[in-house]
Amino acid sequence: QSALTQPASVSGSPGQSITISCTGTSSDVGGSNSVCWYQRHPDKAPKLIIYDVTNRPSGVSSRFSGSKSGNTASLTISGLQTEDEADYYCASYTASRTTIFGTGTKVAVL
Amino acid sequence: QVTLRESGPALVKPTQTLTLTCTFSGFSLSTSGMCVSWIRQPPGKALEWLARIDWDDDKYYSTSLKTRLTISKDTSKNQVVLTMTNMDPVDTATYYCARMTPITAFDYWGQGTLVTVSS
Numbered sequence: 482q483s484a485l486t487q488p489a490s491v492s493g494s495p496g497q498s499i500t501i502s503c504t505g506t507s508s509d510v511g512g513s514n515s516v517c518w519y520q521r522h523p524d525k526a527p528k529l530i531i532y533d534v535t536n537r538p539s540g541v542s543s544r545f546s547g548s549k550s551g552n553t554a555s556l557t558i559s560g561l562q563t564e565d566e567a568d569y570y571c572a573s574y575t576a577s578r579t580t581i582f583g584t585g586t587k588v589a590v591l
Numbered sequence: 592q593v594t595l596r597e598s599g600p601a602l603v604k605p606t607q608t609l610t611l612t613c614t615f616s617g618f619s620l621s622t623s624g625m626c627v628s629w630i631r632q633p634p635g636k637a638l639e640w641l642a643r644i645d646w647d648d649d650k651y652y653s654t655s656l657k658t659r660l661t662i663s664k665d666t667s668k669n670q671v672v673l674t675m676t677n678m679d680p681v682d683t684a685t686y687y688c689a690r691m692t693p694i695t696a697f698d699y700w701g702q703g704t705l706v707t708v709s710s
Contacts, residue, residue: 482653482654482655484637484639515694515695515696517695517696517697519638519697521638526687526700526701526702526703527638527687527689527697527700528700529696529697529698532694532695532696532698533694533695533696536694538698570637570638572638572640572696572697574695577651578651579640579643579651579652579653579654580628580640580643580695581640582630582637582638582639582640583637584637585637585638
């Protein structure tokens, strides 16, 4: 099972909005409402920022939002801040009850 | 307060078996819906899901690694153990354990343990 496909890097200026895509198949992203996103700063453990496609855990900024269309999920970061500079990974629960991660996207704040 | 901590050897030789232990607190793996997964990240590469054990002792493995992996739990000790056989230098990575709840997302992670495979 191949990793979900994400762009290697996305950049934006402070205050801008950026969107990260995550493309899978009908066996994972397309067939699952359990798509989530993680933020990982260097030398830190990943942090859950979106679950079940659109939901934010308590304490996560409303600047982070998720969506899905067909086999592609997306994470949008609005009002980009320097602290958002990190790696972002999508993940999907699959039809076989396993989990598959995306290839990861490095976000740079210019 | 939920915490998870990974422990195990920092260095293993090729062909050896790796045994990692995840010790957790703040929840019980006998509670319906609770699960613990192992995930790894090789240096400079992406996260890779390895295995999961559920509260009812169901086990799930990465398709590409399932012949090498075994996951087990000791509910009384609040521990989950992962063994990986026939280690290779490409298995060098930071290994994480993480909790999964019925929302099927990893809401708490350990800090990770770096395992280097080298002779």
